[in-house]
Amino acid sequence: IPIMANISGCDCEANGTDCDSEFKYSLFKIVYSIIFVIGVPSNIIAVWFLLRVQYQHNKGLNEVKVYMINLCVADIVFTLTLPFWIVYYARNGEWIFKSFSCSLLGSLFYVSNYSSLAFLALISYNRYQAVTSPIKTAQFKQKTRGIIISSIIWGVLVIFLLSTIIQKSEHMNTINGCVKCFEGYGDQGTTLVLVYHFFMIAGFFLTFMVVIVCSIKILRTLAAEGQQQVTSHHGAKKQAFRMATVVLAVFILCFFPHHLVQGPWVLLKMNILKRPNKILSDIHQVTLCMMSFNCVLDPIIYCFITTHFRATFRNF
Structure with a gap:
């Protein structure tokens, strides 16, 4: 099970690798408070607008909006764990x-973040389809596909969540008389921990490549059309590109730094890297905060879904 942060408040041991600074106490308190205050209302409002705008204009939900609502739900779940x-x-x-709360909330922390990754990648791929095959995409009833794919994602994550909660004894330990949550690996073997972490890292870079490729292909399609006669779908394609660009920005700003540092940090915590590295530990905590900010940035994507959404927001 991944460690969220090693926050024992202890000084670095002479022969240890736990070299964290006191600044994290204030860092996480401030950052998580900001995310909670902004993230909860913004995502709830986004869900309300998504549903209100669609049914106000007699439009049903399509595939991308199904993914957006699921992304909102993931963000809301994450922010509700922050207090x-x-x-x-x-x-x-x-x-x-x-102890049950430790297992549940620690697991939800990761489930919500990685479900966000999956839905962001699906949004980017859907926008790629809308640009490269606009007629086929418009004619195809994708709502059902979106619901099925979303259900599969949540099903897999719920299985992970339940398996993690069952191992609740592994998530709590005592350091200097202080009960810690998600700061140790318990009796789990080194190989299992490494496989788990690097599986998450590989999953991130796989979805990251999907987003990059989709964004590049959208840009190339629009660039080619720019030299030809503008089609009736050109405006929608530009809107799709803006959305894909924002998704890419969220990946780069929020998720990329954390997963770049995660590998070396895990090796450090497993004592595979023997030399204490305070800077690496501190950077890891900062990137964890950056990853958490994705639920604040995600609502920006909603603004690019439809002009009705922006118009309704301005007139509200």
């Missing part, structure tokens, strides 16, 4: 809640 972590960090890394 518990804010309390945890405010107490300098002392878990005062039940």
